[in-house]
Amino acid sequence: MPTFTLIHFQFLCWAALWTVGLSAIAFVGGGLVGFGVALARISSTRWVRILATAYIQVVQGTPLLILLFLFYFGIAIVGFKEVPAIFAAGLGLTIYSSGFLAEIWRGCIESVPKTQWEAAECLSLSRWQRLTRVILPQAMRIATAPTVGFLVQIVKNTSLASVVGFVELSQAGKLVNNSIFEPFTIFMVVAAIYFVLCYPLSTWSRSLERKLNVGRR
Amino acid sequence: MTYQFDFAALLPYWREFAMGVWLTLQLSFVATVLGFVLGTLCAIGRSDGAPWVKALVACYVEVIRNTPLLVQIFIIYFGIATLGLHVDANVAAVLALVVNVGAYTSEIVRAGLESIHKSQLEAAECLGLSRPQTYWHVIVRPAIERVYPALTSQYVLLMLASSITSQISAEELTAVANRIQSDTFRSFETYIVVGVLYLALSFVVRIAFWLFGLVVFVRRRKLGTAL
Amino acid sequence: MSAVVSLTNVEKSFGAVKVLNGVSFEVARGEVAAVIGQSGSGKSTALRCINALETIEGGQIMVCGHAVHDPKLDKKTLRRDVGIVFQSYNLFPHLTAEQNIMLAPTCVKGIGKAAARDLAREVLARVGLEAKADHFPEQLSGGQQQRVAIARSLAMQPKLMLFDEVTSALDPQLTGEVLKVMEDLARGGMTMILVTHEMAFARKVASKVIYMHQGTVWETGPGAMLDDPKTPELRAFVGSGL
Numbered sequence: 226m227p228t229f230t231l232i233h234f235q236f237l238c239w240a241a242l243w244t245v246g247l248s249a250i251a252f253v254g255g256g257l258v259g260f261g262v263a264l265a266r267i268s269s270t271r272w273v274r275i276l277a278t279a280y281i282q283v284v285q286g287t288p289l290l291i292l293l294f295l296f297y298f299g300i301a302i303v304g305f306k307e308v309p310a311i312f313a314a315g316l317g318l319t320i321y322s323s324g325f326l327a328e329i330w331r332g333c334i335e336s337v338p339k340t341q342w343e344a345a346e347c348l349s350l351s352r353w354q355r356l357t358r359v360i361l362p363q364a365m366r367i368a369t370a371p372t373v374g375f376l377v378q379i380v381k382n383t384s385l386a387s388v389v390g391f392v393e394l395s396q397a398g399k400l401v402n403n404s405i406f407e408p409f410t411i412f413m414v415v416a417a418i419y420f421v422l423c424y425p426l427s428t429w430s431r432s433l434e435r436k437l438n439v440g441r442r
Numbered sequence: 443m444t445y446q447f448d449f450a451a452l453l454p455y456w457r458e459f460a461m462g463v464w465l466t467l468q469l470s471f472v473a474t475v476l477g478f479v480l481g482t483l484c485a486i487g488r489s490d491g492a493p494w495v496k497a498l499v500a501c502y503v504e505v506i507r508n509t510p511l512l513v514q515i516f517i518i519y520f521g522i523a524t525l526g527l528h529v530d531a532n533v534a535a536v537l538a539l540v541v542n543v544g545a546y547t548s549e550i551v552r553a554g555l556e557s558i559h560k561s562q563l564e565a566a567e568c569l570g571l572s573r574p575q576t577y578w579h580v581i582v583r584p585a586i587e588r589v590y591p592a593l594t595s596q597y598v599l600l601m602l603a604s605s606i607t608s609q610i611s612a613e614e615l616t617a618v619a620n621r622i623q624s625d626t627f628r629s630f631e632t633y634i635v636v637g638v639l640y641l642a643l644s645f646v647v648r649i650a651f652w653l654f655g656l657v658v659f660v661r662r663r664k665l666g667t668a669l
Numbered sequence: 670m671s672a673v674v675s676l677t678n679v680e681k682s683f684g685a686v687k688v689l690n691g692v693s694f695e696v697a698r699g700e701v702a703a704v705i706g707q708s709g710s711g712k713s714t715a716l717r718c719i720n721a722l723e724t725i726e727g728g729q730i731m732v733c734g735h736a737v738h739d740p741k742l743d744k745k746t747l748r749r750d751v752g753i754v755f756q757s758y759n760l761f762p763h764l765t766a767e768q769n770i771m772l773a774p775t776c777v778k779g780i781g782k783a784a785a786r787d788l789a790r791e792v793l794a795r796v797g798l799e800a801k802a803d804h805f806p807e808q809l810s811g812g813q814q815q816r817v818a819i820a821r822s823l824a825m826q827p828k829l830m831l832f833d834e835v836t837s838a839l840d841p842q843l844t845g846e847v848l849k850v851m852e853d854l855a856r857g858g859m860t861m862i863l864v865t866h867e868m869a870f871a872r873k874v875a876s877k878v879i880y881m882h883q884g885t886v887w888e889t890g891p892g893a894m895l896d897d898p899k900t901p902e903l904r905a906f907v908g909s910g911l
Contacts, residue, residue, distance in 0.1 A: 286598075286644035288605035290616060291637045298629040302445040377508065384510035385606065395512055408520035416509045416517060423508035565759035568720060569773035569825060570748040579772055584763040661763055661805050 229410050233401045240397030241418050247383045247393055250315045252376060255322020262327035267334060269352070277327070284324025289385050293317040297389040314386035314393075322379055329375060333368040334360060370433035377423045377430070384419075394418060451628045452635060462618030463639055469532070469614050470601040470647070473539035477600070478593075480540060481547020482582070488548065489555050490577075499548065506545035512606050514538050519610045535604070535612035543600045550592045554585030587659050594651040598644050605640070615639060671697045673733055673829055673860045674719060680727035681714055688714045690884035691728070696829075696862055696877065701855045703871035703892075704864045706881035707906060712864045715881065716833050719862065720753050733828050749777070752822030753831040756838055758814045760806040766793065766817045767802040770824045777825070785824075792820040796850045812843030816850055823854075830854065832863035868895060868907065880906070 265277035284292075297313040337360050345355040387396035398415040402408050452459075488499040506514065518541065519534040558581050566576040586593070608616035615636060623632040674696040681689040688711045696702045704712045717723045719730060721737050721744050730737035733750040760769050770789040774780040780788070793799045796816040806814050815835055822830060832851065836844040848870050855861055855874050865871055871878055872892045880888040880903045888894065888903050898904040 283641060286602070286641040287637045288602040288616070288640055290605045290608070291619075291633055291640060294633040295630070295637060298633065302630055381508075381510040384512045387512070388609070395510065398513070398516075408516060409524040412513055412516040412520065416505075416513045419509045419513060420505065424504065427504070427508055561755065561757055561759045562761065564722060565755065565761070567744070568722070568748055568751075568753045569821070570745050570777040571773060572745070572776075575776045579776065580761055584761065587763055659763075661765075665805060665807065 229401075229405060229407055229414070233405070233411070234414065236401060237394065237397050237414060237418060240392055240394045241422065243391070244380065244383050244393040244419075244422065247311070247314060247318065247386060247391070248376070248380045250311075251318035251322045251379050251383065254315065254319030255326050255379070258319060258323035259326030259330065262323055263330040263334065264356075266327060266331045281324050281328050284320060285328070289317065289321045289382055290388060292321055293385055293389050296320075310386070310389050310391035313389050314383075314391040317389075318379065318383060318386065321382065322375075325375060325378070326372070329371050330364070330368055333364040333371070336367055337363045367437065370430050370437060373426055373430040373433060377426045380423050380426070381419065445630075447631060448628055449631050449635070451626050452622065452631055455622050455626070458618050458622060459615075459635065459639065462615035462636075463643065465613050465618070466601065466604055466615040466643065469535060469539070469604050469607070469612070470597070472536050473543060473600060473604065474597045476536070476540045477543035477547055477597075480544035482551050482586070484544060484548035485551035485555055486577070486582070489552055503545045503548055506542055507549070511538070511542050511603055512609060514542055515607060515610055531607075531610045531612045534610060535607035535614075539600060539604060539607065542603075543596065546596050547593065550589050550596060551585060553592075554589035555581060557588055558585055587661070590651075590655055590659065594648065594655075597651065598647050601643060601647050602640060615643075672731070673698050673700075674862065675731045676715070676719070676728065677730075678728035679715070679718060679725050679730060679738075681711075681718060681723060681725050688884055689718070689725070692881070692884070692886055693728075694879050694886050694889060696860065698860055699858050700876045701859075701861045701874055702863070702877045702879055703875035704862065704879045704881060705866070705868070705871060705906070706887075710881040711884045712881045713833055716753075716831050716862060716864050720751050720831055721747055722753075745777075749825065750828045751831060752825055752827035752829070753833065754815070754818050754822055754835050756834040758806070758811075758818045758838075760814055760818055760821070762806050765803050765805055766798065766809070766820075769806070769817060770821045773821070774824055788824050789820075792823045793817070795823065795853070796820045797846075810843060811839045812846045815839065815843075815847045819847075819850055819854075829860045829862070832861065832865070834864050834866065836865070836867060871895065882906075 262277050262280055265273050266281070268274050268277070293314065296317040297308075297310075300308045300313055300316070341359055341363065342355055345359040350358065383393055384395040386393055387399065390396070392400070394415055398411050402411050405411075484499045484502065487495045488503075491499070515535065515538040518538045519529075519531065522529045522534060522537075562580050562584075563576060566580040571579065604614055605616040607614060608620060611617060619632050619636040623629040626632065672695040675693075676695075677693050679689050679692040680687070690711075692711070692715055694702075704715065706712045714723060718725050719732055719737065721742060724740075725738055728738065732747060735747045735750070736742060737747065760766075761772070764772065767786065767789045770792060771782070771785040774785045774788055775782060790799055790802065793802055796819055798813060798816055798820065801809060801813060801817070806817070809817065819835075835851075836847050839847065844867070848867065851861070851863070851870075852874050863871075863875075872895050875892045878890060878892055878894055879886055880900075882902050888898065888900050894903075895907055898907055
């Protein structure tokens with residue numbers, strides 16, 4: 226009976242790189258889309274706001290697992306027969322992240338006092354200038370901590386990419402388990418690797434939050 | 443794009459879908475109630491317990507919050523088996539969800555506990571309330587009222603995350619969907635239907651929490667504070 | 670024993686700062702004592718020590734027969750006899766005025782709900798707020814909240830009431846209604862100790878004025894002593910305050 230060895234551990238570490246890579250894709254993609262949605266959410270045009278709200282509601286109201294299945298099967302339908310799993314996984318996680326990041330960032334933008342908008346308006350800045358020169362720089366300071374916090378969610382949720390066959394850390398765990406069947410040991414190691422990836426981010430997010438609170442006092 | 447959508451092929455399965463929705467609701471309900479109890483106890487332990495209790499709770503919360511639910515589910519499911527016990531996938535699923543959401547609940551409730559001003563405790567103390575009485579009437583109840591919106595969001599997320607328990611073949615909506623799509627080969631349609639069902643469920647859960655809040659938190663109802 | 674409260678050489682420090690440096694005074698039954706002095710003179714701390722909210726390092730405090738300085742003090746029985754009202758009201762925001770008042774009688778004294786409600790109505794009537802029983806604190810003005818807080822203490826039927834700068838957070842208009850309630854209480858024979866900045870009120874209502882300075886009782890006497898201060902410090906204080 227084969228047991229858990231260094232080779233398996235190396236395989237898991239290699240797969241962890243894919244977890245990091247997939248997280249990066251989801252964060253960058255989700256960030257770009259989410260920023261657009263956040264702006265749409267505070268748009269001065271009513272229907273744009275409604276559309277953005279609906280988007281956020283749908284994304285936040287559907288399990289990521291189902292989103293991944295939808296993209297996995299959906300891409301095949303659109304005509305790409307042999308899609309690499311990373312494509313479906315990346316797309317699903319991007320959409321998922323965008324829905325949550327949009328809502329986080331909207332909150333941050335709206336937490337900048339209304340008087341700042343008014344002050345900027347009285348200086349005859351355009352709406353875009355008010356946003357980019359006055360509001361966003363302040364909102365970004367507030368947004369850093371929750372954004373880093375959400376990064377932890379992204380890293381953890383890449384584990385679901387395993388359901389569409391993408392070999393990241395969790396899927397690698399399953400593969401190793403198929404060959405040596407020591408599920409408890411293997412998934413404890415997998416969990417430990419996730420912890421090593423996530424814990425520094427969590428700590429960082431908390432310290433950012435503390436700094437911000439001190440600065441505000 | 444030449445794909446022909448065929449939702450009609452799923453019609454004969456409506457009973458299964460309905461059953462899946464019901465199972466997911468049950469699973470989420472049990473996990474929410476138990477997770478809330480566990481989380482609240484942990485929050486109290488962390489903010490007011492002996493040093494070793496604080497350390498223990500802190501470890502638990504950090505470990506759970508920094509590892510994926512999927513892996514937690516595997517560990518609990520296979521871990522129980524490793525102990526030589528045979529346990530139903532549904533029981534393992536509930537257990538994993540409770541352990542998971544308990545950690546998040548404890549952080550939310552703790553934030554609520556910490557937001558209660560010290561002067562409130564003094565006032566209760568000066569009125570002669572005992573420690574448990576003070577804890578219940580002056581700290582825990584208002585703290586939970588204060589963080590109720592955050593708890594609502596967390597439990598909606600829990601309901602959605604319960605889909606992940608399909609990975610150990612626990613009986614719920616996603617597992618049902620997986621079965622139907624392999625029967626019908628209408629994968630895309632199946633997951634669209636299931637996606638819509640989850641969306642509906644998340645609204646239902648939100649509304650249920652809102653109604654519950656109206657009953658429990660009289661002040662919010664009277665002052666019209668949004669929940 | 671006529672003294673309801675007696676402090677003897679009470680000492681208390683916060684870190685390196687000596688806040689109470691041998692404080693002694695007595696308050697007899699039915700007496701209304703006004704403790705005055707600059708901020709930092711230790712008057713609020715003295716009041717908090719009387720109710721065992723702070724532990725003292727030296728001296729003795731006797732309150733209604735309880736040895737407050739004793740480490741074995743049963744705080745619960747002490748607090749059945751002593752009511753306190755805070756500067757920041759400290760009402761429980763999630764409970765209505767009536768529920769705020771009912772909480773302690775039901776929890777501590779085990780009074781039934783219906784009886785507690787009657788009691789709440791009665792004390793609310795005493796502070797002129799029977800119409801606000803179902804209001805939550807944030808629906809009430811500052812003065813009304815403070816009157817509810819007074820009613821909440823009264824409901825426990827204390828033998829002694831402490832008031833810690835209860836009007837300092839209120840604007841002058843609202844101050845009046847709270848002082849009126851306190852004056853009624855004093856007339857009803859309640860033993861009261863109040864830390865206050867309201868010199869006119871102290872002069873009019875207090876049977877005893879205690880001027881604290883640098884952590885000690887600097888000068889004490891009847892309300893009229895404010896018109897004829899003996900020490901230069903009190904003279905300066907009265908002069909600056911009014």
